[in-house]
Amino acid sequence: xxxxxxxxxxxxxxxxxxxxxxxxxxxxxxxxxxxxxxxxxxxxxxxxxxxxxxxxxxxxxxxxxxxxxxxxxxxxxxxxxxxxxxxxxxxxxxxxxxxxxxxxxxxxxxxxxxxxxxxxxxxxxxxxxxxxxxxxxxxxxxxxxxxxxxxxxxxxxxxxxxxxxxxxxxxxxxxxxxxxxxxxxxxxxxxxxxxxxxxxxxxxxxxxxxxxxxxxxxxxxxxxxxxxxxxxxxxxxxxxxxxxxxxxxxxx
Numbered sequence: 001x002x003x004x005x006x007x008x009x010x011x012x013x014x015x016x017x018x019x020x021x022x023x024x025x026x027x028x029x030x031x032x033x034x035x036x037x038x039x040x041x042x043x044x045x046x047x048x049x050x051x052x053x054x055x056x057x058x059x060x061x062x063x064x065x066x067x068x069x070x071x072x073x074x075x076x077x078x079x080x081x082x083x084x085x086x087x088x089x090x091x092x093x094x095x096x097x098x099x100x101x102x103x104x105x106x107x108x109x110x111x112x113x114x115x116x117x118x119x120x121x122x123x124x125x126x127x128x129x130x131x132x133x134x135x136x137x138x139x140x141x142x143x144x145x146x147x148x149x150x151x152x153x154x155x156x157x158x159x160x161x162x163x164x165x166x167x168x169x170x171x172x173x174x175x176x177x178x179x180x181x182x183x184x185x186x187x188x189x190x191x192x193x194x195x196x197x198x199x200x201x202x203x204x205x206x207x208x209x210x211x212x213x214x215x216x217x218x219x220x221x222x223x224x225x226x227x228x229x230x231x232x233x234x235x236x237x238x239x240x241x242x243x244x245x246x247x248x249x250x251x252x
Contacts, residue, residue, distance in 0.1 A: 005235065006072050006081040006129075007031040008063050008088050008112065011039045014134045014193065015087025017227020019043070022235065023052040030057045030081065032072045063088050063112040069119040073129070080125040083235060084185075087134040088112040092161065102160045109168040117171055120184035128186040131172065132234050134226070137192045137215070137249055139166045145215035145249045146194060169247075176245050187240045190247040193226045194218050201225035202252050204232050210249045211242075218251025225252055 010019045010031045033039040036058040061068030090103035137145045138154035201224040210216035
């Protein structure tokens with residue numbers, strides 16, 4: 001495959017599932033990980049063959065380090081990657097507080113996205129990469145995108161994580177309003193899965209999606225289905241089409 005893909009936050013989760021799908025189809029992939037051995041172990045445990053590892057370069061580094069992100073995006077060959085999959089996320093942490101769920105790094109998503117934008121700005125690539133961002137439902141600017149029963153959970157228990165995702169998204173949306181000469185990314189899509197679960201999934205064909213003005217409401221979706229859907233619908237096509245510069249809700 002000619003397309004090259006950079007992954008941020010692919011040690012497990014939705015981005016990890018997308019990376020597995022890309023490797024299994026022979027794409028050239030680069031991934032940034034604080035602990036590379038943890039990422040490679042996860043890939044092997046999920047059935048990625050030894051031959052597929054020939055198409056993967058795992059770099060040790062932090063998504064909040066501009067120099068590390070620049071090295072990920074622009075390999076020694078000098079050509080920037082075609083697509084970036086951004087799946088950075090912090091681990092939840094409980095606390096005795098009116099908002100009981102926080103994160104081990106409450107500003108990770110926004111900081112990592114700002115770092116990515118800074119790295120792209122410094123690279124100044126003539127051909128700007130496609131950006132695929134994994135976010136969450138519950139922070140839509142349009143109609144409600146979660147079941148009514150989820151509203152207390154999302155707006156009370158998950159308030160802290162959602163603030164981080166909202167600020168992260170804002171950095172992406174700002175690119176849409178810039179002049180072409182000022183943009184650092186090409187087309188983009190923000191994927192907002194509903195409540196995530198671990199499992200084998202139901203398959204991409206059974207995943208329901210909606211755009212921000214007409215969201216798909218649902219209770220749960222497996223991380224595997226999210227990653228596979230991103231690969232099939234947003235990564236493999238030569239253009240994003242109806243998903244270009246859109247936020248997409250996903251549910252099973």
